[in-house]
Amino acid sequence: MVIATGPCNAPGVVDVVALGESMVTFLPSRPGRLADVPSFDRGIGGAESNTACVLAAAGHSARWVSRVGADGFGDHLLEAIGGYGVDVSYVRRDPDRPTGVYFRTAGDRATDAHEVAYYRAGSAASAMTAADVDLEAVRAGRVLHLSGITAALSPGCLDLMRELTAPRPGRPLVSFDVNHRPGLWRDARGPEVLLELARGADLVFVGDDEAREAWGLHDARAVREALPEPGIVVVKQGKGGAVAFAKDTDGLPREDTGGTATFVPALDVEVVAAVGAGDAFAAGFLSATLRGLPVRDRLRHGHLVAAAALTVPGDLAAPPARDRIDRLAALDDTAWGRLRLGPGWTQTDTADAPGDGNGDADRAEEEVRTP
Template sequence: MTATGPRTAPDVVEVVDVVALGESMVTFLPSRPGPLADVPSFDRGIGGAESNVACVLAAAGHSARWISRVGDDGFGDHLVETIGGYGVDVSHVRRDPARPTGIYFRTAGDRSTDAHEVAYYRAGSAASAMSPSGVDLDAVRAARVLHLSGITPALSADCLDLMRVLTAPHPDRPLISFDVNHRPALWRDGHGPEVLLELARGADIVFVGDDEARQAWGLHGARAVRDALPEPEIVVVKQGKGGAVAFGKDTDGLPCDDADGTATFVRALDVAVVAAVGAGDAFAAGFLSATLRDLPVRDRLRHGHLTAAAALTVPGDLAPPPARAHADRLAALDDTAWGRLRLGPGWTRAEEPEEHRGPEKEARTP
């Protein structure tokens, strides 16, 4: 499947490879381990599923735009400047003089387990006021791919209305990428699972963890997820340390496995994990980067794993992706060499001159 999108006249908003729409917040990371009550100071960072994807794609050489609302405050300044510093177009981010930029604090524990605390201060944030009339829809749709997540519709009724507009049929609708990102704590009305299923069925590419599918929809196994989502062109089910499987459609537009009768599965890499934050966003960015380049589904999954490995081997949410040529060489390895890869901190900088690299040395990237 090739990512295609609307064509614009010179006097209309420039079409970029990817637009990512969603809330970003200023993150306060602890200066030392321990409960929030005992942490004396924090370092400032940024966090946002959609902006993470935009930043990684921009760092990988794609044109990317982030659409959101931030407060007319110093934290909003920090978000716009930091995300723009990655090469992301932030010119369509709107300032809200009446609402603040969201912030949150978290402990040093792993957010993917219960060994952490997170304190969010996002209620009534500027981003929660996003709506069909509160964002520039032309700028949102001027993309080959529009990346959304299940966090945005949980922020407010207006945000849910916006998501429904963006995933509905439209003459200028780009390819819609949707990361389910189920956050039960955000859905106080209990309607999260049904809303997320509705939005996922309106997307073209869907990313969902098998654990999310069990928790939100009571689905067990990748095939059950695909059966519940027959509409998207591609459904990617992430299986944690096991790997990820992608389902496509046949020539008649019906949900199916790949042409050889099996789903496209790629095992995850052996990674020396520094912090398990941002890996899901990085996986989506790697997959979308390969989609924009019209690579085979297997290679899209491999690029997803490689970009996730870059995030897993740094302490923060964002990590520079591997150089495209480096990632392409690793993605092209045979299955045996792929299975031998061992990736640790600094691996994205470990590329050697081509004339000094052999297949065994490459397969043992540090």
């Protein structure tokens, strides 16, 4: 897929612009109910800013556009996200509305053994509109990354999302992560709106569980049939893997398949927390897309960067070094299927005993290549 770059003299052009709300997140100091946890560690969380931070850490130029309160939590978000190397100069400060925050328990958000308490109603980010966001700065990227969360925040945010996904000459490649959050929508229109926005994007990420819940679609091919317009549709299948439907090289999807389907199985990962894995997957896929890698390698990069997030307790994890992730993404199918990744695998060259499920990627690669 070709990524539109816009005018060569456009000011402040970057690889990726991500627009959306980020919140200060409070992680519990110990397991237990929110009512019982005595203290919390502060972090940051936001689908779009998470993706921007990971891309910046991977060596890409990234910009985050949003709105935060003129408060200490807003200061923290700007400092923390900017600390990853993300351009935060187009984030506006709102003197009248607060920065959103949320608390969660230590349980896995993919199960019922967790609690999440959001305090984001009336937040500064919910006041974003097409009239008060610098649209030139938003569009000055090779990729514009958005998610369905923003559309649910307010009518003004929805109008902004419709403006950014509308067809227009020279727009950047629009990446859209569906991120269906039923609790955020004030009425039943959420699934319909998400489908509308996804059809306006060039690249779509959606979980098969989201597609079932939002649209009643029960397999990946049905998702592609419901989204014929995007150049690539990536359907994430949890522990099973992910499949990407890509249009043919002539730019037209084949009627029988909706484009070439590429499936890559997920890795065997010792999960610490599932928070942020979807954002990390999008970052890995986008990084490989920006580098012009084949679709199979884009999916593998997505899985590897997601594995980095899965093996840490917070929303963000440093991605593997580029030479390392390239080496792992190039493994043959048998070697790929035997990788075992555990906590710390991105930071250390020291491995645990082979076969115990905790060895780092270098040892795993050595193990699968040796008879």
